[in-house]
Structures are given as C-alpha cells and as structure tokens.
Amino acid sequence: MTDTTAASAPAGSAEGSDRGNDLDELKRFVVAHAVSQDLPADHYAPLLDRITTDQGDAPGSWAYEWVRAGDELDAAGQPLAAAQYYLLGRFPFVDGPGRARALERSVDAFDRWRKAGDTGIEPETVDVGGTPVRIWTAGLSTGTPRPLLVVTGGIVSTKEQWGPLLPQLTSLGLAAAVAELPGVGENPLRYERDSSRLFTAILDALDGRADVSRTYLLALSFSGHLALRAALADPRIRGIVGNGTPVHDFFTDAAWQRHVPRITRDTLAHLAGVPADAVYERIRDWALQDDELRALAVPFATVSARRDEIVPPGDTDRLRRHVADLRLLEHDDVHGAPGHLAETKVWSLLAVQWMRPDADPTTTAGLAAAVEAARAAGAKR
Template identity: 70%
Template sequence: MNDLTELKRFVVAHAISQGLPADHYAALLDRVTTDAGDEPGSWPYEWIRAGDEWDAAGQTALAAQYYTMGRFPYVDGPGRKRALVRGLDAFDRWRRGVPGLEPVVVEVGGVPVRVWAAGLSAERPRPLLVMTGGIVSPKEQWAAVLPQIASFGMAGVVADLPGVGESPLRYGSDAWTLFPAILDALEDRARVSETYLLALSFSGHAAITAALRDPRVRGVVGNGPPIHDFFTDAAWQARVPKITRDTLAHLVGVPPEAVFAHVRDWALRDADLAALTVPLAAVTARRDEIIPPGDVERLKRHVRDLRLVEHDDVHGAPSHLAETRVWSLLAVQRMRPDADPEVIAALTSALEDARTGAGR
C-alpha cells in the first residue's frame, strides 16, 4: 500500500506536468482518505468520479488525464485497473478527433505492444521522434504532443516504458529493445535511420542504452535519467522515496526490499558514457530526490556531446514545466541537421518567453 501523504505529494508534480491547475484537484485530494479499495474516499474512486464529471461535460481529454491519475503510480487492484481502462478509453475517443493521430501495434520480442503515432507516411517518410515517460507515467500523459511533433516535419511516436500503463512487457535491463522494435515496425513509414529519442526519467536510461547499440538513434533528450549511482549507491537508495522503490519493484517483479539488488547491474559504466557518439541533452534538478547528484556529474565528465539545463527543482522539474517542455523539443531540433530554421526560431522565442514567465 502506498503512503497517502507521499502519494499526494508526488501526484501534484504529475498534475502540474499535465497543466492541471491546483483548483481542479485540490478538493479532490482532500476527499481522498485511503489509498486502497474502490469506494468513496479511496484514491481511484475519487479520481474516477472527477474524470466522469469532466467526461459528462464533454471534456474528454481532461477526463482522460483524471482517469490516468487514478491509476497512479501503478495498477495494484481493481480500482486502479478501472481507472486505467477508463483512461485508455477516454484518450482513444479524444484522439479519434485529432487528424493523423493513430494507434500502431509493434512487436517487441514477439509481444504486441500498442503505441500512439502521428506524421507517418509511406509516400513521404519523415525523421522520427520517439517519446517515452518514466515508471509512473503512461503514454497517454504525453501523446497530446504528437500533432506538434508532426508540425515540425517529423513523425512521432509515444510509447509506454515496459510494464507501465497498458504495456504487457516486463521492465528489465532489456527495456532498451523497445526502441529498435519501434524502428523496425515503422521503417516503411518513417526515416528511422534518423531517429531521436525524448525519454523522461527512467526511460532515459533505456534510451541511452539504445543509442549505444542502434546506429539509427541520432540523439537523445532526457529528463532526470538514472545513470550509475542510483543503481549502486546503497546510502542513496535508502533515501529514495517509497513510492519510487515500490513502483520499480512492481515493474521488475521482485519484492521492494530486493529491488536495488535486482537492478544493481543496470548501471551504465563510465566507458559506456564515453562511447556515446550521438548528442545527449538532459534536464536535471538540483533537489532531485530520486536521481543522485553523482549521476549528473558522471554525464559531465564522460559524455562528449552533452547539453544540460539545470533547475533548482525536484525530480522532473515540475515547477519549470513550460521551460522544460520547450527546451526539450528545441534540443531535438538542434540535433537534426535538416531541421527547419523557422521551427528552431519559433521554439527559441518560446523558450525565452517561458524563462521570463510569459509562457507559463
């Protein structure tokens, strides 16, 4: 069972990342008195009830966000399962009204996995951007960005990290194979030899690994990725929030007390970082409660083409949402040799606005 105080604190960062104003969810959180079950006052029930109200009001996209929060941080029973199913249904209904936003099923190790895509074309294949969330955020939290990616002259895909959301995969050290599988599936509808990965939180670790092993990956943008010390530093691991430890344990399929021993061998070595030949851009947070500062220092010491933005913030930099979003999209465009100068200029201007507060 999740610690309710910790659960409420962490979900606020995700609500902010989805652009939900505090007056939308503050009263809802006050009504939540228990993590477990699916009765009034429980975590899933209250988020689902609010989602139903938005859905009835015709706000399908907003309803999907509320349902998605109801399954946060992962499905552990009937209530959160109900929230996940409703969230998937609401998002699917919303995306049907968005031209070009489509589901695609890819085979990952023989297992069918659904992703969301936009900008795919057999006649005019475009460079590809693949976006993934972390261990607690499913693809439906991020897929609304796909039409914007398509407007940049790219094809875009948003996928779940293995085990997250509706993904049937088990999260493991082979999570990086998700990316080559997506590229293989789309090679007739996108220029997969020019692929960029925008990978948030834990999926950044998988994205860097994929870039080391698949030459079709031409650049990686991350936000708070674990690198080495997160996997090996026992003193730091003792400080990692319970919700993070328990979610990671759930995804990899081991008891919480065994999870750090299980993932210890996942650490990227200094030689791995030095071998990275493509640019890596990363958002980091000085008060990150999940990723140790040593991981950022390793990137600085060993990655040959590193582009960092550092915020005085917690994991994911939720208080710098507007700036982080634009900076990440701009970082992708600056990695592309054939990016549209007008797109870069527009994103640069938007970044300046975000940094001065005009874009928030």
C-alpha cells in the first residue's frame, strides 16, 4: 500500500499560500494516487493534458475534467471506477464548489457500489469528543467478534480510496474499519497534536462487535505518526504497519523543512488551520521523542523510501535505533514508494499477519509467496 502525501491550500485562504495551487506539482503528485488505484495511464494521461487551470469548475479545470471522466464511467455502470476518478477530482482537498462536487460524487458512487455487490461494507458514525466522524466498516459481529484492523491514509487520501480493501481484510479473519485523518474527506475534525484520539474513539465505538483488545493499525504516511502516539496510550493496539512515517526530524529540522514540497507544507497548514508560514512552528512539538519510541511495546512494520522528499532519512534511522520490535522494508523510491506498489501492498498485509498470534499459517504463507512474486516481477521491469 502506498500513500503519497501532498496537497495545497486554496488560493487566498487564511490557511494556505496566496499563490494558490501549483498545477504542475498537483499533476505530478496525483499520478502516484492514480497508480495506487490501478487507473490506466492511457486514460488519465490525456485527462491531465486537458487540465489547464486548478481554479473553478469549467471545462479545462481540475475538478471539471476529473468529474467528467467519472460521470462517463458512472453512466457506463462502473460506480467504483467512477468513484476513483471523482476522488482525484477533489484532490488535494475541497477548496470550492468543483472539488466539493467531486467529493460528494465520490462518496455517493462508492456507497452505491458497496450496496450493489456482496461487499459486506457498512457505514458507521464514531463520536470523537462530541464530533461525529463517518467511517466504513466490514466484518463486525456481536456473536463472533474478530480482531480489528483499522486502516487510515495520509493527509490527502479519503476513506473511499482505501474502502475497496475491506472485503479482502475480512477474508483474513479480521473485522476492519477505514477512516480519514482529521480534515480529510468527510472528517470534520481539525488536525492537532492529540488527533491520535481518533483511533481510541473508533475502538470504543466498535467494542463488542469487534475484539478491540486485539487491534492492529495499518496507518499510512502521516497517520502512522498518530498511530504510534495512540499505541503508547492505548494497550488495545497490538501492532502497527506504516509507510513513509514521519517521526521526529520532519517536525523539528528547519533545514529539511525548507526543501519539503510546498504542496505538502500547504496541506498541513490547511488541515491544522494555520498560515503556511506558521505551520512548522505549530507542529514542532508533535515530534516523538526517543524515550517514547523506546517505550513502544508493540511491533512496528514500516516501508521507507531512500529518496523520500517528505520524510527525512533521520526518521528511519531513529526508528532503527529505538524501536525494539521493528520490521523495515526499504525501497529505492520517493515518498510512499509508488514504484513498488504491488510488493508494498502485499507486504503490508503480511506484516499484519506476522503480528497476529491467531493468524492462519496457510494464509500467511500465501501472502509471503505473493510478496516474493511481486518482488521478482518488479526486478524484471
């Protein structure tokens, strides 16, 4: 699994840059999300060529062209494919009527897809400090509560992007939930230092229908940082799988921050509700300290990229030094390792199996073989 973290605040907003979105940067970052959703390049590449502006909702604009492609797929009876295109129409986040329309249609198309098939996916509303937050779930049962896997993306990927994984996760003998980081998609919360409370709220809400005393978190990119913080406080969390996890230096290293893509900086500012030039000061005390990493009592498996342009190499080094139970998969790639999608996706599921005392050995062996096959196929490219 991969989650390339990038987005930009709306032009003229209090949270972001007054220069608006950089269209070339948006196109570059969105390709990784298109790849992660298995969209055909011969379809989305001409679409990107038609986009000449990030603003508005007229032909040639970002939102309009993605929504138009989604409408065509929806009319052809492909609501899940349509939802994927709508998702990219609201990328990086809603900043006006066009992207609002795209988000609304993505949620609606996904909802129609999950109802039409035998997906087992159901909506759930979680109370997080008095604020209702909508998530997708599968495999819940009061009669036979299963161990729980909670999936979260990074600062731009919505629950509808990862929602199609839910049936596969239940086939592993798990109950599962997919949620969004605060400020992403339909999640109305603000992104804050204590946003890890989202995980605890989900566990509380699903207790009795899932065995939340055996919870695992598949938390990509920035949500991995929150997952680590949650595990330090909630003993029901038994393991974490991440990808491109910022830990410490990203939040504190001013020299590194000067070279982080503007699109990432502006997204963090938008989600945190501060001006772009103040965001690094706001998040400085979010860094996990060495003693906190040493105190982590559960296994942590994560993917790192040697050419990561967002998470500094010092964060991976810090994990190596201080996390007692660490499994690390390294790729020669950029943030999220989009060039190694197939291997990373299966390895992430395998890592969850490694952490589970109740995991079926045959299923685990099958995933291990799939990892090797994906690695070999990648080496031939």
